[in-house]
Amino acid sequence: MKLNIALLAGDGIGPEVIAQAVKVCDAVATKYNHNINWTPALTGACAIDAVGDPYPEETHQICLNADAVLFGAIGHPKYDNDPSAKVRPEQGLLKMRQKLGLFANVRPTFTFPSLIDNSPLKRERIEGTDLIFLRELTGGIYFGEKGRKDGGETAFDTCTYTRAEVIRLAKKGFELAMTRSKKLCCVDKANVLETSRLWRETVQDMAKDYPEVTVSYEFVDAVAMRLVQWPNSYDVLITENLFGDILTDEASVISGSMGLMPSASVGDKTSLYEPIHGSYPQATGKDIANPLATILSAAMMFEDAFGLKEEAEAIRNVVNKSLEQGIVTEDLSGKNKAYKTSEVGDWLVTNL
Ligand code: IPM
Ligand code: MN
Numbered sequence: 001m002k003l004n005i006a007l008l009a010g011d012g013i014g015p016e017v018i019a020q021a022v023k024v025c026d027a028v029a030t031k032y033n034h035n036i037n038w039t040p041a042l043t044g045a046c047a048i049d050a051v052g053d054p055y056p057e058e059t060h061q062i063c064l065n066a067d068a069v070l071f072g073a074i075g076h077p078k079y080d081n082d083p084s085a086k087v088r089p090e091q092g093l094l095k096m097r098q099k100l101g102l103f104a105n106v107r108p109t110f111t112f113p114s115l116i117d118n119s120p121l122k123r124e125r126i127e128g129t130d131l132i133f134l135r136e137l138t139g140g141i142y143f144g145e146k147g148r149k150d151g152g153e154t155a156f157d158t159c160t161y162t163r164a165e166v167i168r169l170a171k172k173g174f175e176l177a178m179t180r181s182k183k184l185c186c187v188d189k190a191n192v193l194e195t196s197r198l199w200r201e202t203v204q205d206m207a208k209d210y211p212e213v214t215v216s217y218e219f220v221d222a223v224a225m226r227l228v229q230w231p232n233s234y235d236v237l238i239t240e241n242l243f244g245d246i247l248t249d250e251a252s253v254i255s256g257s258m259g260l261m262p263s264a265s266v267g268d269k270t271s272l273y274e275p276i277h278g279s280y281p282q283a284t285g286k287d288i289a290n291p292l293a294t295i296l297s298a299a300m301m302f303e304d305a306f307g308l309k310e311e312a313e314a315i316r317n318v319v320n321k322s323l324e325q326g327i328v329t330e331d332l333s334g335k336n337k338a339y340k341t342s343e344v345g346d347w348l349v350t351n352l
Pocket of ligand 1: 094245
């Protein structure tokens with residue numbers, strides 16, 4: 001099979017972790033007789049530096065013409081403490097999500113048996129955790145009307161949702177729940193927010209079409225608490241953009257390292273696969289970042305974008321093997337030897 005993949009390495013540790021994922025994908029392609037055509041493109045701070053735009057039109061065209069996008073990370077500290085910066089790397093990410101119509105962000109959280117004790121949470125709390133957040137990604141307060149008034153003394157961000165936006169996200173949630181344990185949790189703040197009441201009302205209507213799915217409705221503050229108390233009681237969770245942003249960071253620590261969790265963003269056009277960690281500026285160029293989240297994102301890409309399940313399993317298996325044998329970067333090595341980013345990549349290629 002011919003796989004056309006746009007490669008957006010981005011900033012910070014992005015290029016380092018992406019390089020490992022490319023090695024692993026190429027090795028899988030050789031093993032299973034596929035032909036990957038990688039098309040690199042600029043995004044993030046490096047795109048601002050090069051052409052003044054964090055998501056240039058040329059990059060957008062490359063993404064549109066690809067079968068899938070593999071993405072590293074964006075962000076640069078020089079923008080973080082400068083609220084007056086006119087263009088910011090993160091705008092590239094938001095523009096990309098919007099222009100590619102990536103309305104659903106799929107963020108799984110699962111545990112690795114060999115890493116249970118790396119988690120800050122107790123073993124009995126997290127064993128068996130296997131949940132998936134479906135975060136709405138192109139609406140809500142991220143994209144609503146925003147601005148300043150009263151001569152700059154008042155600021156506002158507006159949260160807006162349409163029923164259609166809720167339906168298309170929730171539909172993916174119900175469908176996913178049907179392929180798993182048929183449990184769906186709708187996370188909202190319907191005791192306070194009108195948008196949340198629209199979410200809840202819409203999901204309640206839709207639930208009639210999925211009689212086999214048990215739907216629970218929980219307030220976001222309670223979920224924030226229960227997620228670290230009993231993560232293994234959840235399965236599929238659907239939620240709006242900002243709640244999803246916050247809860248998925250929280251969920252990512254359950255597994256023991258944020259450097260492990262993959263994600264997919266799907267919608268109308270090309271799907272995008274990316275690690276959920278950010279650009280980790282302090283580690284840039286040091287060859288110490290954990291490449292596994294990106295490599296596991298590539299596994300999601302093989303399975304979901306190309307229907308290549310066996311290839312995805314091969315990647316997951318070799319990743320599990322590396323974890324069991326302690327071939328891990330410093331975030332996971334504890335008192336044992338820490339391997340470099342590139343050494344982990346090499347080991348995976350050799351052992352695939
Ligand atoms: C994420 C990130 C982004 C978000 C930022 C970088 C704009 O935190 O992908 O979760 O808030 O969506
Ligand atoms: Mn986030």
